[in-house]
Amino acid sequence: MVNISRELQPEPCILVIFGGTGDLARRKLFPALFNLYLEKQLPEQFAVVGIGRRLKDRGEYLESIVASIREFSRKTDPGHCADFLSHVHFFQMDITATESWDRLQEYLLDLDSKYHTQGNQLYYLSVAPQQFIPIVDQLKAHGMNRAAGSWRRLIIEKPFGKDLTSARQLNRKITGAFSESDIFRIDHYLGKGMLQNILVIRFANSVFEDVWNYKYIDHVQIRASEMVGVEDRGAYYDQTGALRDMVQSHLLQSLTLIAMEPPVNLSAEAIRDEKVKVIRSLAPLTPELVRKQVVRGQYAGYRQEKDVNPNSKTETFVAMKLYINNFRWAGVPFYLKTGKKLAERSMEVVVQFKKPPGVHYFGPETQLDPNLLVIKVQPEEGVFFRFNLKNLDSPEQIQPVEMDFCHNCGGKTSPEAYERLLHDAISGDSTLFTRWDEVEYSWRFVDTIAEAWQNSGEEPVIYPAGSWGPAEASELIKRDGRKWVRL
Ligand SMILES: NC(=O)c1ccc[n+]([C@@H]2O[C@H](COP(=O)([O-])OP(=O)(O)OC[C@H]3O[C@@H](n4cnc5c(N)ncnc54)[C@H](OP(=O)(O)O)[C@@H]3O)[C@@H](O)[C@H]2O)c1
Numbered sequence: 423m424v425n426i427s428r429e430l431q432p433e434p435c436i437l438v439i440f441g442g443t444g445d446l447a448r449r450k451l452f453p454a455l456f457n458l459y460l461e462k463q464l465p466e467q468f469a470v471v472g473i474g475r476r477l478k479d480r481g482e483y484l485e486s487i488v489a490s491i492r493e494f495s496r497k498t499d500p501g502h503c504a505d506f507l508s509h510v511h512f513f514q515m516d517i518t519a520t521e522s523w524d525r526l527q528e529y530l531l532d533l534d535s536k537y538h539t540q541g542n543q544l545y546y547l548s549v550a551p552q553q554f555i556p557i558v559d560q561l562k563a564h565g566m567n568r569a570a571g572s573w574r575r576l577i578i579e580k581p582f583g584k585d586l587t588s589a590r591q592l593n594r595k596i597t598g599a600f601s602e603s604d605i606f607r608i609d610h611y612l613g614k615g616m617l618q619n620i621l622v623i624r625f626a627n628s629v630f631e632d633v634w635n636y637k638y639i640d641h642v643q644i645r646a647s648e649m650v651g652v653e654d655r656g657a658y659y660d661q662t663g664a665l666r667d668m669v670q671s672h673l674l675q676s677l678t679l680i681a682m683e684p685p686v687n688l689s690a691e692a693i694r695d696e697k698v699k700v701i702r703s704l705a706p707l708t709p710e711l712v713r714k715q716v717v718r719g720q721y722a723g724y725r726q727e728k729d730v731n732p733n734s735k736t737e738t739f740v741a742m743k744l745y746i747n748n749f750r751w752a753g754v755p756f757y758l759k760t761g762k763k764l765a766e767r768s769m770e771v772v773v774q775f776k777k778p779p780g781v782h783y784f785g786p787e788t789q790l791d792p793n794l795l796v797i798k799v800q801p802e803e804g805v806f807f808r809f810n811l812k813n814l815d816s817p818e819q820i821q822p823v824e825m826d827f828c829h830n831c832g833g834k835t836s837p838e839a840y841e842r843l844l845h846d847a848i849s850g851d852s853t854l855f856t857r858w859d860e861v862e863y864s865w866r867f868v869d870t871i872a873e874a875w876q877n878s879g880e881e882p883v884i885y886p887a888g889s890w891g892p893a894e895a896s897e898l899i900k901r902d903g904r905k906w907v908r909l
Contacts, residue, residue, distance in 0.1 A: 430849040433573075434467035434539045436530055437848070440517065440557055441548035442472020443486070446579065450610075451548065452487050452510075453495035454840035459506045460497055463845050467538040471511045471530070483512035496835040509537070517549075517557055523564050530566075541572030544847060548579055550658075555595045562599040577606040577847050580671055581662065582856070585872065586865035593858055602858060606847045611672040611769075612854040613839025615829075616799040620679040620771070621693075623797065623805065630795065631684075633775070635750045640792060641904060643757045643772040644676050647764040651721065651887070652738070656729035663736040665718075668760040670868040674701060675856065676799075677756060680771060681746055690853040694860060701863040705745040712874035717741040719892040720882040721763040735875075737882045738762040741895035742871075743902075757899055759906065763887040769799040772907045784820060791822040796909060803836055804828035806909060 437455075439447055458464050477483050484507050492498060513529055515522035534541060545561060547554050558576070561567045567574050576596060583589025596605055611617055624631050633639070646668060652659040659667065678697035685692035707715065719739030725732050739761030746756065775793040784790070796806040804827045813819040830836055846854055885892040890906075899905055 430846075430851045432463060432465045432468075432845060432848040433542060433850065434465045434537075435542035435544050435573075435848060436533055436537070436539050437468075437470045437544045437546060437844075438530065439470065439472050439546045439548055440553070441474065441546075442512065443474030443476050443483075444548055446548045447472060448486070448490040449494050450838065450840045451546070451844070452490050454838050454844055456491050456495050456503070456506055457497055457837065457841050458845055459509075460499055460502055463841075464509075465848065467540070469509050469511060469533050469537040469539060471513050471533065473513050473515055473517070473526075475514060475516050477512060478514060480512045484510060496838065517553060517560065520560070523560050527564055527566060541569045542574075543569075543572075544575045544577065546577045546579075551581055551584075554578060554592060558596050558599050567599040573604065573850070574600065575604045575606060575847060575850070576600045577608060577843075579608050580610070581666065582607050582671075582861050583865065584662065584666060586862065586869050589861055589865050593861070597858070603850075603852065605858075606843075606852055606855040607857075607861060608843060609671045609675050609856050610839045610843060611799075612675055612856070613841075613843040614769075614799050614803075615836050615842075616797055616803045616805075617676060617679060618842075618854070619805075620676075620797060621688075623795075625684055636752045636754050638775055639754055640774045640776045641755045641757065641902075642677075642680060642774070643759070643770075643907060644673050644680070645758070645772070645906070646672060646760045646769040647766055648762045649764060649767045649888075651724065651763045652727050652730065654728065656727045659738075660730045660734055660736050664738055664740045664760055664762070665868055665871060669740055669742070669758060670864050671856075673758045673760060674864045674867070675860075676771060677758070678860070680773070681751060681756075683750070688853075690851060693853055694857045698857065698859045698863060699748075700746060701860060701867065703746045703748045703751075704863075704867050705747045707744070707867075707870055707874070709874040709877065712871050713878070715743045715898070716871055716874075717892060717894045717898055718875060718880075718882040719761060719885045719895070721761075721887045722884050723887055724763075735881055737875075739764075739882075739885060739891050739895070741891065741898055743898060755902065757904075757906075759891070759895060761885075761891050765888055765890050767801060770909075771797040771799070773797075774904075774907065788820065790820060794907060796907070798828070801830075802828050803830045 439451060441447060455470060472483055487510055488503060513526060515526060547557055583592050624634060678700040681700045682696040685696045718737040721738050724730060724738055725734050741759040743755050743757050773795040777790055777792050790810055794808040798804045807825045808822050810820050811823045813821045843854060883892045883894055
């Protein structure tokens, strides 16, 4: 086994979670922190402060944290829970009340001397997007964004804006308070182990990287399907939709890992330099191309969901074909697909290779299956590879055979994305966070699609809940003589 060297280590700090009583903190952040604690991945001098209005004191807060660990943590070790909780605090405040910020500052100073956290503070904005700017303004107004001899960092949850204009406005605000290297923009898909594995699959295996281009690859599919609908997030989702919620962030980020050039080294900047080049190279979509290459769907019953406009045109499904205008990927289509209320929950990247040229050796009727490499991100984590062999029982036949590696089958659990991301932010490693220019170019690309939809006035196509999505998505790929690969 070879270790991937990582120079940065977790540093003493206070993690301040704005929205510490919310759903994300309960389901993801505290279970992740607890697992990091069990695995000794947190610094010894460490404290967490959850901020919210709805609970009254630390006792009540710790009870809610214990309950969330019981329900959502991949490891539960009651013996260590009390130790962990000794690092957890609650600060009741309304972030809109200016006077409470002075109290917060004092409170953090006290904790700093108690836990010897050296003045380092990491602010996690786990609140609604409209609260991002007011919080950053207050942090700046109270001088909490900088401290001589210590670091101050900001983790900002997705969504980063709702279009290019709002993203720029948000970015101006936060870069006016924190430097780019101290801003950690979360795209939690980047914390998923198998997406990180794309770089290892590519760059640690010459069998793949040497054929990773237009000469050998027929096309790529990147798909993320959910079985659930909007659940209780109707109000947010109806203003957002699948294009902004999934394509702008998770799917384009996955695409960059598949398509990027080898970076000069594995530093955060070198990797992100290459990723951003991919987004900049996306072939622009004119309104005409949007009509031909992008399918916009909505599941039947969506308009009756709670907090959703009964005449909503918001899409819950997107499928699209796009091209990358560079030498490596000339003419290779990338098909992206994502949706809610689909037949399965999965995220996969499918790389389909071209058929071998020597097909005529095996007779004119022979239909050889193309080689397939499938990177399975969730719920299974693994790699599937299909290739052709002579059938030993029936030597006249060639048959496709499969190698299927599954890391988490058989009950093994992998670290959650938020474990890795919190660990990295505490260590100051921004490799798995999106840099501003990546966000900016993604919005530019996505905005052209959103504008084309808006100007066309067309309705999304309705697809049955629990199906594989609209028939138009199958047509999109079938027109090119291809199909969505199903393992
Ligand atoms: N939930 C997820 O799975 C998920 C996934 C990806 C991204 N996100 C993003 O993460 C962020 C948080 O989502 P969430 O689902 O956790 O939201 P949520 O459950 O609605 O929680 C919102 C949090 O904000 C706090 N809050 C609201 N107004 C406040 C105020 N005036 N003063 C102090 N605290 C205030 C609430 O505390 P009190 O009610 O106690 O005041 C609560 O802790 C959002 O940006 C969301 O888009 C969430």
